Structure formats: structure tokens, C-alpha cells
Amino acid sequence: MTTCPLPHEETERVLLGHGSGGRLMAELIDQVIARELGTRGPLEDAAVLTAADVGPGGDPVLGPGADLVLSTDGFVVTPRFFPGGDIGSLAVHGTVNDLAMRGARPIALALAFVVEEGLPVEELRLVTRSAAKAAQDVGVPVVTGDTKVVGRGAADGLYVTTTGLGVRLPGARPSAAAGRVGDVVLLSGPIGAHGTAILSAREGLGFEAEIASDSRPLHRLVAAMLDAGGEDVHVLRDPTRGGLASALNELAAASGVAVEVVEDDVPVPRAVAAACELLGLDPFHVANEGCLVAFVAPRSAPDVLAAMRARPEGAGARAVGRVVDGPAGRVTARTLIGSTRIVDMLIGEQLPRIC
Amino acid sequence: MTTCPLPHEETERVLLGHGSGGRLMAELIDQVIARELGTRGPLEDAAVLTAADVGPGGDPVLGPGADLVLSTDGFVVTPRFFPGGDIGSLAVHGTVNDLAMRGARPIALALAFVVEEGLPVEELRLVTRSAAKAAQDVGVPVVTGDTKVVGRGAADGLYVTTTGLGVRLPGARPSAAAGRVGDVVLLSGPIGAHGTAILSAREGLGFEAEIASDSRPLHRLVAAMLDAGGEDVHVLRDPTRGGLASALNELAAASGVAVEVVEDDVPVPRAVAAACELLGLDPFHVANEGCLVAFVAPRSAPDVLAAMRARPEGAGARAVGRVVDGPAGRVTARTLIGSTRIVDMLIGEQLPRIC
Known part of the structure; x- marks a missing residue:
């Protein structure tokens, strides 16, 4: 809390462009989020966890060569219902696809809702139903979830964060960093x-x-x-x-x-x-x-x-x-x-x- | 899309009380979310995945008796900085604790941010730093994440959804449904x-x-x-x-x-x-x-x-x-x-x- 204005430049603020998937976003992730978290390596949409990452739990937790893949993704699409889908099916597909891009078969999904006060309960029901149907079509169960409600004006209806857990398919090693000349x-x-x-x-x-x-x-x-x-x-x-x-x-x-x-x-x-x-x-x-x-x-x-x-x-x-x-x-x-x-x-x- | 109003009762809408952790919330989860998802069983804050849930991936993925635990939680606390913590440390602690309540040691965290346009980048940095420090103190890495930006007025600054993956400690079987007379x-x-x-x-x-x-x-x-x-x-x-x-x-x-x-x-x-x-x-x-x-x-x-x-x-x-x-x-x-x-x-x- 200071009463004097910043001397030369404006306080840097998050812009819509920081969420675009483009260069501004890459910079925000690289210079703020990844730096603070101390994470390194290529930008992937999902993380691979090997036996060494999981560690022993008495007996070894993971079988030989069996790697887990974890991915999380927030969905804020507007409108929530659109030709070809809605925020519920999109949230399932997007997360399943992030797992798939690391060569993983999905085994479990978690759904977290942030709901704005005043959202028709019927709309929450339809979105949940759509997510459930998408998960069923994929063949992956939604095993856990969370619901938070914020006051009117503090969210735009409904946000969904989906997290997926997968198991890497045998022999699969795709990575953003694995491209070779000639591919x-x-x-x-x-x-x-x-x-x-x-x-x-x-x-x-x-x-x-x-x-x-x-x-x-x-x-x-x-x-x-x-x-x-x-x-x-x-x-x-x-x-x-x-x-x-x-x-x-x-x-x-x-x-x-x-x-x-x-x-x-x-x-x-x-x-x-x-x-x-x-x-x-x-x-x-x-x-x-x-x-x-x-x-x-x-x-x-x-x-x-x-x-x-x-x-x-x-x-x-x-x-x-x-x-x-x-x-x-x-x-x-x-x-x-x-x-x-x-x-x-x-x-x-x-x-x-x-x- | 219908042009005639609903005949007798108002469209039911989500209330702030639906997010309280109390009876209204239990009803919303039971009658809307769990019903649509077809989930059953006691209300737990984290799901246990056994070898049968994970399935074989060539060789068995999980060692004998090694169960995974998955939990997700959205954080919308206001103010974001408060005596004793902030939304970043709270998001890590809350999820680690949900895993712990199923007897799991945490092995990986995923962080998903929904950021309102205009949030000072410095605040995002401080929250990320606090989450990173909390994760380090716990001894669990943040392995993946996601960032979405929504326009001014479409979120209240910053929401964080944290997902945790854990491995059940040997011999641990705590469950909300396992209480017995005399305990x-x-x-x-x-x-x-x-x-x-x-x-x-x-x-x-x-x-x-x-x-x-x-x-x-x-x-x-x-x-x-x-x-x-x-x-x-x-x-x-x-x-x-x-x-x-x-x-x-x-x-x-x-x-x-x-x-x-x-x-x-x-x-x-x-x-x-x-x-x-x-x-x-x-x-x-x-x-x-x-x-x-x-x-x-x-x-x-x-x-x-x-x-x-x-x-x-x-x-x-x-x-x-x-x-x-x-x-x-x-x-x-x-x-x-x-x-x-x-x-x-x-x-x-x-x-x-x-x-």
C-alpha cells in the first residue's frame, strides 16, 4: 500500500491476450508461472509421472514401464452451448485429448465447477449431463468433483476445470521435444x-x-x-x-x-x-x-x-x-x-x- | 427456446447457499451433479482408484495393494490475501488435505488459474510463489497447469483450481462410510x-x-x-x-x-x-x-x-x-x-x- 504513483511505468496487468495460446501467453507462463514454480522443460499440456516420480509406497506403486499422465484444463467458453458441443462435453474432450497427446489412455476425470449465483439449476444439470455423456462415450469415469458458488457478477455463469489422469500406452513416448529432422x-x-x-x-x-x-x-x-x-x-x-x-x-x-x-x-x-x-x-x-x-x-x-x-x-x-x-x-x-x-x-x- | 413463461414456479436458480458446504450444497450435489454423473456412494473429498479401476496397461500398472487417490478443489476465497495465508497456499493445503483424508501421501499437484483481465501481474506472481512455497513445504511437485483469462467483470480477480494425485499409505483405508459404533x-x-x-x-x-x-x-x-x-x-x-x-x-x-x-x-x-x-x-x-x-x-x-x-x-x-x-x-x-x-x-x- 503506497500512496505515491509508480514512477515511470504503469503496473503491468494481465491482458486478454495473455490467455490466447499465443506468444503473450507463452511469455506469461514462462516469466511468471513456470519461473515461480521452478518448472522446466518443454511446454506440454500434460505431465508424465514415472515410477521415480511416484516413489515407493511400501511395495512399488507402479509396475515396470507403467507411467501415469496428469493434465488439467480450465474451460470458460462463451457461449456455453454452441453448434457441435457445450462447455461440458468440451471440458471432457479437451482433457482427454491432452492426455492422449502424451500417449495416455484416460482412466479417471475430476470436474470442478465455479458457478455464479443465479445460474439456472437446469443449466448446471444440462452441462453436467453433457459432461457425463462425453465421459461415457470416451469410456472414462468422473470419479470426483467440487462445486463453488460465487456472488452475482463474480463469474460469468459457469467455469469448469477438468483434470484427467491417464496411463501411458506401452511403447508410447510422444513429447513436444522429440521432433527430429526428416519427420x-x-x-x-x-x-x-x-x-x-x-x-x-x-x-x-x-x-x-x-x-x-x-x-x-x-x-x-x-x-x-x-x-x-x-x-x-x-x-x-x-x-x-x-x-x-x-x-x-x-x-x-x-x-x-x-x-x-x-x-x-x-x-x-x-x-x-x-x-x-x-x-x-x-x-x-x-x-x-x-x-x-x-x-x-x-x-x-x-x-x-x-x-x-x-x-x-x-x-x-x-x-x-x-x-x-x-x-x-x-x-x-x-x-x-x-x-x-x-x-x-x-x-x-x-x-x-x-x- | 420457448417464448411462453414457465407456468407455476420460478426457474430454480443456484444460490450462494449452494456453495456453503451445508445441506443446500449436499442437495445440489446429490440431486443434480451426482445424479447426472451416475456416481454413487458416500460423499468423499477424494476418490480412490484401485488396480481394477486403472486396468492393465500391458503389464499391470499398479503394484499389489497400491491405490491412487485423486482430488480436485476450486478456490475462490476473498480476500485473496488474509492473515495466515492466501489463495495460493490455501489451494495447495486444501488439496493436500483432501488426499490425506483418504490416507494418501501426495505425489503431484496440478494448478489451473482463471484470471480476470486487469489483475496485476505482480499479484499472479505472488499467488504462484505462495503456492510453490506451500508445495515445496509439503514436498509435492506442481507438475502441470493451465491459465485462462476472462474479460473484466467476468471473474473476481483470480480463481484457482488445484488437483492432487496421491498414493494410499500402506494399510490405510479411511472412508467417510467406515465409522463404527464405539469409535x-x-x-x-x-x-x-x-x-x-x-x-x-x-x-x-x-x-x-x-x-x-x-x-x-x-x-x-x-x-x-x-x-x-x-x-x-x-x-x-x-x-x-x-x-x-x-x-x-x-x-x-x-x-x-x-x-x-x-x-x-x-x-x-x-x-x-x-x-x-x-x-x-x-x-x-x-x-x-x-x-x-x-x-x-x-x-x-x-x-x-x-x-x-x-x-x-x-x-x-x-x-x-x-x-x-x-x-x-x-x-x-x-x-x-x-x-x-x-x-x-x-x-x-x-x-x-x-x-
């Missing part, structure tokens, strides 16, 4: 649907009839990919906040490699492209909730791609680029006319409260 | 400090100099109790929201027994008693964050009590009552003058946003 970049399906669906629903833009969120669980797709490619599946990431561009930038930086994609090989649905053009958005920066990008060793890439295409959620899978020798973290796109552009991370905020 | 009711220390400290700090009542929150980790106390009493430690619970009265009511109901406490054996600090008298609060309903109540088989109760008293956080431990034969869920207190009163659960809201 093939595979994309499981078209991009941009979630972000444009949310924006359209929020602003009443009229694309709702054409664009639905791609929110869906990806753990079965990942299991099929690991079955086909094993440890040759080096990197898995679902490009959510910040879109494909931010995901590729993070992965390239974490692996110390460069990535080159062929822009026209990245599928963007016609309605998504139209919405993005109208709104001045780059589809590469728009959030997804039902696709993944993988870096796979070239010898296994054809088998992994075939395994992806054999599943409905990977039916549109294709190779979209390569991991190449170059400055660590550089992502470029070759365009139709043969030129090359830098694909940068989202800088600030494109679209707040997308998930 | 001794042990209380680890004085009650009422957390709730009165928060209220005093929030409202500027002037008790701040005298009352600090009892927020602290209880996992070492629990380890000592289990070491002394093993499976004779039937029930463990930290009486947070809703206070000792609500905790005893829940435990008595879950175990299908009655509980009788001796009112004057329950230690209430002088300053807490004064604050409660001034504010018209019953100390039995005031939240705690650093004490626990246990139901212990009579043959082990002296040893367990001695083990509690040998630790600083259990120095004030004492036997405060008995599990008795009677209507399931009935809790009574014998008073100084020999009369008996019913100790009911907190009904609605005593003090919102206490944790």
Missing part, C-alpha cells in the same frame, strides 16, 4: 471449425448452420497411431488455442528444429475459409478441438497415416509438411505460387474465451 | 480460525491481529496417525466449508451411525469465540483449513491421540466424543449443564467464498 508432419483433419463456430454463435454471424465445432475425443485415434507407429510417433499435439500455427511454433521450438508446411495441403473447410475471410482471421490461428498434428519418422509415416484414415476422426488425415534443418522454432509455409511465408505464433488475442 | 471421535486442534480470519479480513472487523487462518498441510499428521493406528483409523475428515457440525453430520450419515460430542471438549480459541458471538455465528459451523476429525477404534484411540499430540499441527488434539448407536446421521452435543442439543448441518450460507 513427416501429419494432420488428422480440417482446421478452424471450433473457433469460427464459437465466434459465429457468439456474434450471431449466421455461419452456425454450416460450421459446427470439431470438439471430439482423440484418444482412440492416438491409440491407433501408436499401434501403427510405436515410438516413431515422436510428437503429438492438438492445436487448440492459438491454432495450428502456434502449435507448430511451440513444437518446433521445443524440438529445436524448423518445420515447413505446404499451405494448400492443410485442409480448411469452405465455410470456415469464408468466415475467416469475412472476419480477417487466419485459419492457421483459429482454435481446434478435434484434430491433432503429429511428427512421425518417415519410415512409419505411411502406416500411421493409413491407421489415421481408417478411423472416422482421422478420415481426412494427410501429410502437410516436414521437419527440416533450420533455425530452431522457425515455421514456414510454401504457398500455391511457390513462395514461402513465415508462419508466426498468434501474438496477442484473436478470440477470447474460445475454450 | 472415539478425535479432533486435532481448535476450530473456527479460518472462517473468522477471512470474515474479519474481509469486513475489517479488527480481529485480524488476534485470529489467523489455520491453513496448513495435514498429511504428516495423518501419516503419524496411520502409523499408530493403522486400519483402526476408520474415518478422517477436514471440517472445511460447513465446519465441524456439517462434517460430523456427513460422516454420521455416510457411516449409518450417530455421533455424540461433548461440547466443552471442543476447543474454540477465545478470540474466535468472541468474534463468533459478535457476529452471531456458531463456531461449529465455521470453516477450518488446518484441523481434522477422526473416528478411531477405541483400542487404538490412545495411541493415535498420542501420535497426534507429538506433532505441532496436532499439539492440541483431544477426544471430543463417541460414535454411538442411534438414528443414522444424528449428531448431538452434550453441554456443560448436562443438556443435549442437536448439532445440525449448516443449512444455507453462513459466509460465502471462504475457500
Whole structure:
């Protein structure tokens, strides 16, 4: 408590852009949160716990090579109900997918609600029902939860934080830092649907009839990919906040490699492209909730791609680029006319409260 | 979407009292959340996952008798900094304690922030630092996290959801449903400090100099109790929201027994008693964050009590009552003058946003 103003600069404050999944957010996490927590290593959406982390509990707790994976994710999406899903199903899918990106099969979920006073009980019921149905479809039980209520105006209806516990599939070692020069970049399906669906629903833009969120669980797709490619599946990431561009930038930086994609090989649905053009958005920066990008060793890439295409959620899978020798973290796109552009991370905020 | 109003009754809405830890909250969880999720069994603050729940992952994931415990908890306390702690340390202690109440040693924490646009970055830094320090003191790493930013007015500064993963200590089987007639009711220390400290700090009542929150980790106390009493430690619970009265009511109901406490054996600090008298609060309903109540088989109760008293956080431990034969869920207190009163659960809201 001081009565004199700060001399030169304004007190730094959290901006909406700090939650974007882009560069501002990476800086906030790196310089404030990870620094204070003393955590190191590549930015992953889920943590792996080995036998050494778990420690003995009398007898060994974990069997040989059996690793646990833990992930947590807050959901503040608005509107809470949108074409293709709602905050309940999204919260389950998002967390299941974070586990899957570390090669884990989900075994338990925990749900924590922060509810604003005045929310219709029926809406809480519908969101819970949707989360329960999504969890049942995934095949993972919700084992525990928590509910807090805050006064009117102290939250925007309902926030959901979902935590997932998983067990790593045998032979699975995907990590953001494991990309190698020569890896093939595979994309499981078209991009941009979630972000444009949310924006359209929020602003009443009229694309709702054409664009639905791609929110869906990806753990079965990942299991099929690991079955086909094993440890040759080096990197898995679902490009959510910040879109494909931010995901590729993070992965390239974490692996110390460069990535080159062929822009026209990245599928963007016609309605998504139209919405993005109208709104001045780059589809590469728009959030997804039902696709993944993988870096796979070239010898296994054809088998992994075939395994992806054999599943409905990977039916549109294709190779979209390569991991190449170059400055660590550089992502470029070759365009139709043969030129090359830098694909940068989202800088600030494109679209707040997308998930 | 319907344009005609609901015919007879108002749409039911979530009230502040639904977050109180009392009867309204139990009803909301029972009739909406647990019902939709299809969960059953006694209300526990953490879930136990056995080898059967985890399933095989090639080889068995969990060693024989090694059970995992998962707990999640949202923290919305206001003010975020208060005598004896802050939202960061409270979030760590609260979750560590929920694990401990199932007999688990904590092995990993996950932190999820919902931040309101405009929060000073320095405040986020201080809260993170405090959580990091609390985790270090406990001896548990924060392994993963998430940060969401919502617009001004869409949250009250900062909410923290903490999830803890633990491993059950050998021989530990405490459960809310395991209380038996004849058990001794042990209380680890004085009650009422957390709730009165928060209220005093929030409202500027002037008790701040005298009352600090009892927020602290209880996992070492629990380890000592289990070491002394093993499976004779039937029930463990930290009486947070809703206070000792609500905790005893829940435990008595879950175990299908009655509980009788001796009112004057329950230690209430002088300053807490004064604050409660001034504010018209019953100390039995005031939240705690650093004490626990246990139901212990009579043959082990002296040893367990001695083990509690040998630790600083259990120095004030004492036997405060008995599990008795009677209507399931009935809790009574014998008073100084020999009369008996019913100790009911907190009904609605005593003090919102206490944790």
C-alpha cells in the first residue's frame, strides 16, 4: 500500500491476450508461472509421472514401464452451448485429448465447477449431463468433483476445470521435444471449425448452420497411431488455442528444429475459409478441438497415416509438411505460387474465451 | 427456446447457499451433479482408484495393494490475501488435505488459474510463489497447469483450481462410510480460525491481529496417525466449508451411525469465540483449513491421540466424543449443564467464498 504513483511505468496487468495460446501467453507462463514454480522443460499440456516420480509406497506403486499422465484444463467458453458441443462435453474432450497427446489412455476425470449465483439449476444439470455423456462415450469415469458458488457478477455463469489422469500406452513416448529432422508432419483433419463456430454463435454471424465445432475425443485415434507407429510417433499435439500455427511454433521450438508446411495441403473447410475471410482471421490461428498434428519418422509415416484414415476422426488425415534443418522454432509455409511465408505464433488475442 | 413463461414456479436458480458446504450444497450435489454423473456412494473429498479401476496397461500398472487417490478443489476465497495465508497456499493445503483424508501421501499437484483481465501481474506472481512455497513445504511437485483469462467483470480477480494425485499409505483405508459404533471421535486442534480470519479480513472487523487462518498441510499428521493406528483409523475428515457440525453430520450419515460430542471438549480459541458471538455465528459451523476429525477404534484411540499430540499441527488434539448407536446421521452435543442439543448441518450460507 503506497500512496505515491509508480514512477515511470504503469503496473503491468494481465491482458486478454495473455490467455490466447499465443506468444503473450507463452511469455506469461514462462516469466511468471513456470519461473515461480521452478518448472522446466518443454511446454506440454500434460505431465508424465514415472515410477521415480511416484516413489515407493511400501511395495512399488507402479509396475515396470507403467507411467501415469496428469493434465488439467480450465474451460470458460462463451457461449456455453454452441453448434457441435457445450462447455461440458468440451471440458471432457479437451482433457482427454491432452492426455492422449502424451500417449495416455484416460482412466479417471475430476470436474470442478465455479458457478455464479443465479445460474439456472437446469443449466448446471444440462452441462453436467453433457459432461457425463462425453465421459461415457470416451469410456472414462468422473470419479470426483467440487462445486463453488460465487456472488452475482463474480463469474460469468459457469467455469469448469477438468483434470484427467491417464496411463501411458506401452511403447508410447510422444513429447513436444522429440521432433527430429526428416519427420513427416501429419494432420488428422480440417482446421478452424471450433473457433469460427464459437465466434459465429457468439456474434450471431449466421455461419452456425454450416460450421459446427470439431470438439471430439482423440484418444482412440492416438491409440491407433501408436499401434501403427510405436515410438516413431515422436510428437503429438492438438492445436487448440492459438491454432495450428502456434502449435507448430511451440513444437518446433521445443524440438529445436524448423518445420515447413505446404499451405494448400492443410485442409480448411469452405465455410470456415469464408468466415475467416469475412472476419480477417487466419485459419492457421483459429482454435481446434478435434484434430491433432503429429511428427512421425518417415519410415512409419505411411502406416500411421493409413491407421489415421481408417478411423472416422482421422478420415481426412494427410501429410502437410516436414521437419527440416533450420533455425530452431522457425515455421514456414510454401504457398500455391511457390513462395514461402513465415508462419508466426498468434501474438496477442484473436478470440477470447474460445475454450 | 420457448417464448411462453414457465407456468407455476420460478426457474430454480443456484444460490450462494449452494456453495456453503451445508445441506443446500449436499442437495445440489446429490440431486443434480451426482445424479447426472451416475456416481454413487458416500460423499468423499477424494476418490480412490484401485488396480481394477486403472486396468492393465500391458503389464499391470499398479503394484499389489497400491491405490491412487485423486482430488480436485476450486478456490475462490476473498480476500485473496488474509492473515495466515492466501489463495495460493490455501489451494495447495486444501488439496493436500483432501488426499490425506483418504490416507494418501501426495505425489503431484496440478494448478489451473482463471484470471480476470486487469489483475496485476505482480499479484499472479505472488499467488504462484505462495503456492510453490506451500508445495515445496509439503514436498509435492506442481507438475502441470493451465491459465485462462476472462474479460473484466467476468471473474473476481483470480480463481484457482488445484488437483492432487496421491498414493494410499500402506494399510490405510479411511472412508467417510467406515465409522463404527464405539469409535472415539478425535479432533486435532481448535476450530473456527479460518472462517473468522477471512470474515474479519474481509469486513475489517479488527480481529485480524488476534485470529489467523489455520491453513496448513495435514498429511504428516495423518501419516503419524496411520502409523499408530493403522486400519483402526476408520474415518478422517477436514471440517472445511460447513465446519465441524456439517462434517460430523456427513460422516454420521455416510457411516449409518450417530455421533455424540461433548461440547466443552471442543476447543474454540477465545478470540474466535468472541468474534463468533459478535457476529452471531456458531463456531461449529465455521470453516477450518488446518484441523481434522477422526473416528478411531477405541483400542487404538490412545495411541493415535498420542501420535497426534507429538506433532505441532496436532499439539492440541483431544477426544471430543463417541460414535454411538442411534438414528443414522444424528449428531448431538452434550453441554456443560448436562443438556443435549442437536448439532445440525449448516443449512444455507453462513459466509460465502471462504475457500
